[in-house]
Amino acid sequence: GAVVSQHPSWVICKSGTSVKIECRSLDFQATTMFWYRQFPKQSLMLMATSNEGSKATYEQGVEKDKFLINHASLTLSTLTVTSAHPEDSSFYICSATRQQETQYFGPGTRLLVL
Amino acid sequence: AQSVTQPDIHITVSEGASLELRCNYSYGATPYLFWYVQSPGQGLQLLLKYFSGDTLVQGIKGFEAEFKRSQSSFNLRKPSVHWSDAAEYFCAVGARAGTASKLTFGTGTRLQVTL
Numbered sequence: 001g002a003v004v005s006q007h008p009s010w011v012i013c014k015s016g017t018s019v020k021i022e023c024r025s026l027d028f029q030a031t032t033m034f035w036y037r038q039f040p041k042q043s044l045m046l047m048a049t050s051n052e053g054s055k056a057t058y059e060q061g062v063e064k065d066k067f068l069i070n071h072a073s074l075t076l077s078t079l080t081v082t083s084a085h086p087e088d089s090s091f092y093i094c095s096a097t098r099q100q101e102t103q104y105f106g107p108g109t110r111l112l113v114l
Numbered sequence: 115a116q117s118v119t120q121p122d123i124h125i126t127v128s129e130g131a132s133l134e135l136r137c138n139y140s141y142g143a144t145p146y147l148f149w150y151v152q153s154p155g156q157g158l159q160l161l162l163k164y165f166s167g168d169t170l171v172q173g174i175k176g177f178e179a180e181f182k183r184s185q186s187s188f189n190l191r192k193p194s195v196h197w198s199d200a201a202e203y204f205c206a207v208g209a210r211a212g213t214a215s216k217l218t219f220g221t222g223t224r225l226q227v228t229l
Contacts, residue, residue, distance in 0.1 A: 006157075034216070043204065043219045044158075093157055103217060105150070105158040 023094030137205030
């Protein structure tokens with residue numbers, strides 16, 4: 001149990017376009033989902049916390065207008081990178097909680113902006 | 115604010131040898147503590163967690179970790195390493211709160227296993 005999926009697993013896009021990444025909890029209802037960004041050979045940086053039916057809470061320094069997060073149901077959260085630029089290229093990972101304490105992570109989405 | 119320190123960036127061990135990965139945390143109260151493992155290009159898999167109770171916790175794949183409050187440590191151990199254990203290991207601390215806990219990760223320790 002506690003399986004989290006992400007789609008797509010990798011995406012290449014042109015600079016200026018928008019990209020949507022989906023995060024799904026497959027076998028449990030997740031009241032809270034988190035979005036992280038990971039640069040090569042570095043740790044995970046929390047971008048935002050997403051609660052079902054409410055606005056996401058963004059970490060300091062994360063542009064909410066650039067990284068749009070929607071948590072429309074208890075099993076789905078989406079991250080949209082708007083007007084993507086090469087510096088947005090990264091590995092994006094989501095996690096979901098079915099209890100308050102333990103986060104279960106998705107496999108990640110690698111974004112490359114040309 | 116909580117923080118996590120993993121002093122070892124890279125560790126190399128021989129297959130069959132024992133392993134200990136160090137983790138020190140800073141948090142004002144009793145924390146939630148986690149160890150995750152990440153294979154290249156993959157997400158994170160939970161190895162084990164500590165919330166309360168017995169300070170020696172057992173996880174998957176033969177891993178265990180011991181919470182030592184006096185040392186603010188939560189070191190990960192395995193008695194005999196397998197080549198498939200080569201990966202990146204992250205220690206994380208979660209803030210206890212009424213809502214879902216936010217995790218703060220250490221910088222990770224890359225484990226290399228030689229045959």
